[in-house]
Amino acid sequence: MVDIAREIFAEAGYEFDYQNFGWARSLQLAREQLIDGVVGALKGDAPDFIFPETALGEARITLYTHPQSQWVYDGIDTLQGKTLLVINGYSYSPELDRYISEYSDDPERIWILSGPAPLARALQLLDRERTDVFVEDSAVMSWFLAQNTSIAAPRNAGLAYEAPLFIAFPPENPDAAELANLLDSGLARLTASGRLAVILSAYWLSDPDL
Template sequence: MTTESDLVAPQAARKVIIAADPWCPHNCVAGSDREGYIVDIAREAFAMAGIEVEYINMSWARALQQARDGYIDGVVGALPGDAPDFIFPEEAAGHTEIALYTHPDSTWHYSGIDSLEGLNLLAINGYAYSPELDAYIDRHRDDPKKVWILSGPAPLGRAIGLLGRHRSDVFPEDRFVMEWQLAQHSNAVALRRAVIIHKSPVYIAFSPARSQSMELAERLSQGTKVLRDSGRIKQILASYGLSWPD
């Protein structure tokens, strides 16, 4: 069994820089008391190898580009479809359940991608949701009547507001993120969850432009496994009110 002493890097302590927009509880506001369970796991996993973690916030599309260009080491909260060219660790840090949300008064039901016909779908720039929905967004991203792409520093709050004011019809989001957002903002419209369309592991993914990315992915996987085997990950998840099978 791998132990913490097996993970210490032979070289001096280094720093890994990871970034994302806040997507709480997976990853939250950088520098806050609760930076998100994935960031907490990463800090403890990398500390076993003598590696410091710097976590910063920027838009998701910018974080992907900064990592793709090699300016930062990786992105937090990635699905495989977000960045297929990135280096993914073997061990996932968590998981996501993508749901479709509507205004609470809506009676619309999802019956496959064709049931989006005639509706306006909100999507956040650079996000992956599900293979089928991602393909639909790509087909219609130049038609704002079908797909409205949101960018900027706080797209989730904006999306909730747009649905609440009947400015759009459907919005895909991770259900844990939506539940967290609505719990933290009691004045937000309590959107209706129409259906869960996709479940996926979620990762920290590393830059395809940096030579150390494979090593970082391996170090993170090793440390994550130690934390999982020891029960520490369950403790971290519980501190965010979360639990799921290993």
């Protein structure tokens, strides 16, 4: 997603500077106009933000457990009796978001991580069995594990939700609509030229996967 956006914005004369912050802080920095937009947003993350028409990726929100666990996610009711580890400010699915909001003050049900590099911390907590279940996008998890081969892979306990991913811009940004339109037109151009397929091939992805 970052490489696609970098190429689109470079063609239009923009410098694309990608920085990694905690998600809740990223949204706040965008609203304060200290950054221009956020990468990898679900529409539920910030419903008032300006989104392109075309998604740049697809989220597959997945539940993970310790490798020795036999638990399987089969709807929100199956979380009863489990501690769910989540990242502060993330939107996962309408159903999971409601559950997290309802029980956010109950540490026996919900444990919220904040700050940079939360995924590494989450996997450490899961491996030490200090929490039962962690929720993350499967592509993010796969990429992270490929980059950090010394970290034990968690067990996939089931898919919770699928939804499109976007680069989104805060309504406070006066260029938000222009930047969103630029992504749409640029993505169409990359698709037509075949350049999109070349970019995606570096990540073992094809166009439908984005």
